[in-house]
Amino acid sequence: MKRFYILSAFFLALNHSFAQQGPSGVAGAQNSIVGKISGVIIDSLTKTPVDYAAVSLSAVKQTKSINGALADDKGAFKLEKVVPGKYRLTISFIGYNTKIIEPITTTNSKPDLNLGTIILVPSNKILQEVVVEGQANIIENKIDKLVYNAEKDVAISGGTAVDVLRKVPLLSVDYEGNVSLRGSSNIKVLINGKPSGTMAGNIADALKAIPADQIKNVEVITSPSAKYDAEGTSGIINIITKKNNLEGISGSVNAGVGTRQNSGNINLNAKKGRLGLYANAGGYYSWPQTSIITFDRQNTNGDYNKQNGESTTERLATNGSIGADYDFNKYNSISSNLKVNWFQFSIDGFNDNKNSFGGIENAFKRMTDNKNKVISFDWNNDYSHKFKKEGQEITFAWQLSRSELNNDYNSFIDQRVRKEIGASDAINKESTFQLDYTHPFKGITLETGAKAIIRNIDNDSKVDSTDLSGGNRIPVPNRNFIYDYNQNVFAGYATLGFTVAKNYGIKGGARYEYTDIDGNDAGSGTFAPFKNNYGNFVPSIVISRTFKNFQTLKLSYNKRIQRPSVFYLNPFRNAADFYNQSEGNPRLSPEVSDNIELGYSRFIKTTVINASLYYRNTQNVIENVVKQIEIDGKTVSLTTFDNVGRNNSFGMNFFGSISPVKPLTLRGNFNVYTYDISLGQSSANLSGAENKTYFMYNAFLSGTYAFSKGFTFETFLITNSPRRTFQGKNPSFNMWNLGLKKELFDKKGSVGINVIDPFNNRKNFKSEITGDGFIQTNNFSIPFRSVGVNFSWRFGNLKVNQNNKRGVKNDDLKQGESSGGGMGGN
The missing domain is CATH 2.40.170.20 (TonB-dependent receptor, beta-barrel domain)
Incomplete structure (x- = not known):
């Protein structure tokens, strides 16, 4: 279902015209100065990016699109070649209430406008269906890592971290609990992005001490950047536990x-x-x-x-x-x-x-x-x-x-x-x-x-x-x-x-x-x-x-x-x-x-x-x-x-x-x-x-x-x-x-x-x-x-x-x- 939402948003964004003139009736519409409007779209509940949402720009109090874009997989969007003026910004994605920001203004002195974080609220009508369809998102493939969402898996409750890692793509776990990544046991295991003294000894036994129900997701990083420690010849496994900041x-x-x-x-x-x-x-x-x-x-x-x-x-x-x-x-x-x-x-x-x-x-x-x-x-x-x-x-x-x-x-x-x-x-x-x-x-x-x-x-x-x-x-x-x-x-x-x-x-x-x-x-x-x-x-x-x-x-x-x-x-x-x-x-x-x-x-x-x-x-x-x-x-x-x-x-x-x-x-x-x-x-x-x-x-x-x-x-x-x-x-x-x-x-x-x-x-x-x-x-x-x-x-x-x-x-x-x-x- 989520893939259908993404494809729908994609084709919606393709239908936007990318006119290079400003909105009619706005002072400065013929001005040669152009700028950009950018921002990041996130979910109001999870605070995670809403990827591939459709962003449309129109004149104030009008609905005809004159510019548009599609947010990337991190929820970020950028509208290029925007001339100074007053606009109406519309953000839509199936499963969410449409967000309208009006008016937004760019000027000759400040042609670039960063709207910062924009929050989309899930539609009440769609919300129950999204919960059911969430089972399809047990595996997420990101540009720098693969993520296994353990909390969405019905068959790990009552087990340990060893049982969880056995179901993660790219990993293999033997009968004693030894973990390898693409055939190599030379890995680094982190807990919430950090090392743990427990892992300093026998990692197989340490993993058996972590209840599966406490694990939120597992990240497998096969190509770590230089920001990470150089340790782990085959990659990094990061176990994220369930910790929320709820009001x-x-x-x-x-x-x-x-x-x-x-x-x-x-x-x-x-x-x-x-x-x-x-x-x-x-x-x-x-x-x-x-x-x-x-x-x-x-x-x-x-x-x-x-x-x-x-x-x-x-x-x-x-x-x-x-x-x-x-x-x-x-x-x-x-x-x-x-x-x-x-x-x-x-x-x-x-x-x-x-x-x-x-x-x-x-x-x-x-x-x-x-x-x-x-x-x-x-x-x-x-x-x-x-x-x-x-x-x-x-x-x-x-x-x-x-x-x-x-x-x-x-x-x-x-x-x-x-x-x-x-x-x-x-x-x-x-x-x-x-x-x-x-x-x-x-x-x-x-x-x-x-x-x-x-x-x-x-x-x-x-x-x-x-x-x-x-x-x-x-x-x-x-x-x-x-x-x-x-x-x-x-x-x-x-x-x-x-x-x-x-x-x-x-x-x-x-x-x-x-x-x-x-x-x-x-x-x-x-x-x-x-x-x-x-x-x-x-x-x-x-x-x-x-x-x-x-x-x-x-x-x-x-x-x-x-x-x-x-x-x-x-x-x-x-x-x-x-x-x-x-x-x-x-x-x-x-x-x-x-x-x-x-x-x-x-x-x-x-x-x-x-x-x-x-x-x-x-x-x-x-x-x-x-x-x-x-x-x-x-x-x-x-x-x-x-x-x-x-x-x-x-x-x-x-x-x-x-x-x-x-x-x-x-x-x-x-x-x-x-x-x-x-x-x-x-x-x-x-x-x-x-x-x-x-x-x-x-x-x-x-x-x-x-x-x-x-x-x-x-x-x-x-x-x-x-x-x-x-x-x-x-x-x-x-x-x-x-x-x-x-x-x-x-x-x-x-x-x-x-x-x-x-x-x-x-x-x-x-x-x-x-x-x-x-x-x-x-x-x-x-x-x-x-x-x-x-x-x-x-x-x-x-x-x-x-x-x-x-x-x-x-x-x-x-x-x-x-x-x-x-x-x-x-």
């Missing part, structure tokens, strides 16, 4: 109960005059889930290690935030927000082990008890000053972040009289200062700014051997230390954006980032101290061309870097499983990539098409590395991280959406890309995999049908191919989901049911690694089928006040996956 008091309550997981959250907003207050709190709990594990490592010398066992995982998380915005006047405003996160998960289990070393066989049972906990907060403070010149603005932001990541384990083997107790307490502290300035010139917008990130990570690791009673603890040599890691990043940037010949848009810029690193072991001598510093020049450019019938062609290039986060750097060795240990690598270098993308998008009535071709060349690729080491005469598998080489990747992505009939919307996304890595010498010695180019893919299909009486049904299917690494492959993944929602309380509430994989009680996830002198395979069998019921209720009025985006945006760290070593452990 009066309003809010929402959401809750979900299921056979696998449970969640709930509440949002409260209050707005009085120039002061806005908001708060939210949420929680998540997953029922204990038992996985069946099989593991087999065969060495070329005849040694082997086989394991069969079970592990039970339980997760619990809470989060909350409180904040305030205050506008001193039209030009000055401040905001402050404090967000707190807490989550933990435990993994308890056993393995029946059978191994052979040097021809001597051994069998035993190993019991483990793992506990992981993260406590973090982010405190953001922002100040914004707008100048009298429209678009000119300066902002200053300061952010303080602190996260504490604790990893504790006990390991006991039934043939021994002693057990091992390990503990790692890592504290990540960050202070960020950011200054941004925007200045509009005639037809050109300049953005410039500077930023400093002061980051410190302290890791206190202790590993003891103790008798079964827990007393008489003896420190294990070389595994008790305090490691101090400092990383300071200083950056400056400038971008220019302008339009050429009306149909061409260009935005180019450059950013320079200087990184200074030092790490040292506080006295134990376990690790040698080191220092490292480097500078990166990061250019970017985007050229877009618009055509008739709402077609856009975009070509972009940017350079990106990916610094490893604490998840990759933490040297603590997790030896809960003696034969399969893991640790981080504090000497990792950042990844650097060059990215080129050619994209095409088009609206055809009720159809949306988005297609792109892309190329990515990445240096110093960071991957999991599995190698064998000798401990006490036994061959042990150690998983860590390393810069393994250079990867050249070509890819193609296609997304389409169509509504063949009014109540039905079908959507699909398909992404295929290559993995072709050139290994460094040290990595080549650790790999037994074939050196060739691999093709991988991820895809989804979904359908939504809006029935009468407030019922909506949705189903979607996800499938991902196995993901290659330089040593082997990680498991493939697929999932089928069905959801049904019924609106209640005059559309202020809803109740729904979600079913995941109704015909698969359990799923198997197999991986295979070929290394130097060994082949390793393992399989995880986990419960998968689930049924959940969810409820939501919204209260308060609908008078929305505009909320400017401000604040710190740290986009500079490679974030952790749930597989492999490092801090989280397994």
